[in-house]
Amino acid sequence: MTHNPAPTTLTIDRRADRVHVELNRPDVRNAIDQTMIDELHAVCAELELQPRILIISGANGVFASGADIAQLRERRRDDALLGINSGLFSRIAQLPMPVIAAIDGWALGGGAELAYAADFRIASTSARLGNPETALGILPAAGALWRLAELVGEPVAKEIILAGRILSAPECLAVHLVTEVHDPEDLLAAAHALADRIGAQDPLATRLAKEVFHAPRAAHPLVDNTAQSILFESEAKFTRMDAFLARRKR
Structure with a gap:
């Protein structure tokens, strides 16, 4: 396939089943x-x-320190209404295959909101997550005001958003904002190991499970049954179940 011109702010590693950005x-x-x-x-x-798994990490021991303040300083009302960051993060959250955020060092403001949009967050021992936007006279409008409460609950989300609390890696693990903590030098290997586990599943089943997982409550169970009806006819279902039954007979 034809790729876009070489990026200037990203380093991209493309593999058969995943892309590391x-x-x-x-x-x-x-x-x-x-x-x-x-x-x-x-x-x-x-x-x-x-569709492939996406791993997002940051260079030089930092995930992302936030939105570029120099650009943010110049944005006005109409820019806010465009949802520049929120539109991107929603698109990332809605990608067909799972997204893994490998968080090393600071993930603040928009950087934290990018991590919140991922399906999986794993962290290094040096990770620090928070949303200090109100200290700059704005609010976190790219997902923190609703995604964060869904992830960690209202009390912790309010501490982060309204009182400027920055969470350490152990604190992130304790509130389930991240699911794994590793030494910095092991973080990317852990992200790829997680991608390996995801990649071992049937891709179509994974894609449909992610989509149905995020469907509105009122759509269930119809959407579950519809997705299952597609999978019940897939060749992968028969191949994988036959292999399972063969292993059980050994």
Whole structure:
């Protein structure tokens, strides 16, 4: 397939079943600027056409320090209404295959909201997550005000958003914001190990399970049964179940 021009804010490693994107603006701690947003949209377009697992990490021991404050300083009302960051993060959350955020060091503001949009968050021992937007006279409008409460509950979300609490890696693990903590040098290997486990599942079943998982409550159980009806006719179901039954007979 034809790829977009080489990105300037991302380092991309494409494999058969996954794409690893490293946020790479180390001079500004991987702050998310408009160029990075555009380049991440291009990655999403690629993964929507050719679904694969996405791993997102940051260069130089930082996930993402937030939105680029110099650009954010100049944005006005109409820019806010465009949902520049929130639109991208929603697109990432809705990718067909699971998304893994491998969080090393700071993940603040928009960087934290990018991590919240992932299906899995794993962290290094140096990870620090938080949303200090209200200290800058704005609010976290790219997902924290609703995704974070869904992930950790209202009391902890309010501490982070309204009182500026920054969570350490052990605190993130304790409130289930992340599911694994590793030494920094082991973080990417752990992300790929998780991708290996996801990749061992049937891709179509994984895609449908993710989509049904996020369906509105009122859509269940009809959407579950509809998705299952597709899988019950898939060749992979018969192949995988036959292999399971053969192993059981040994």
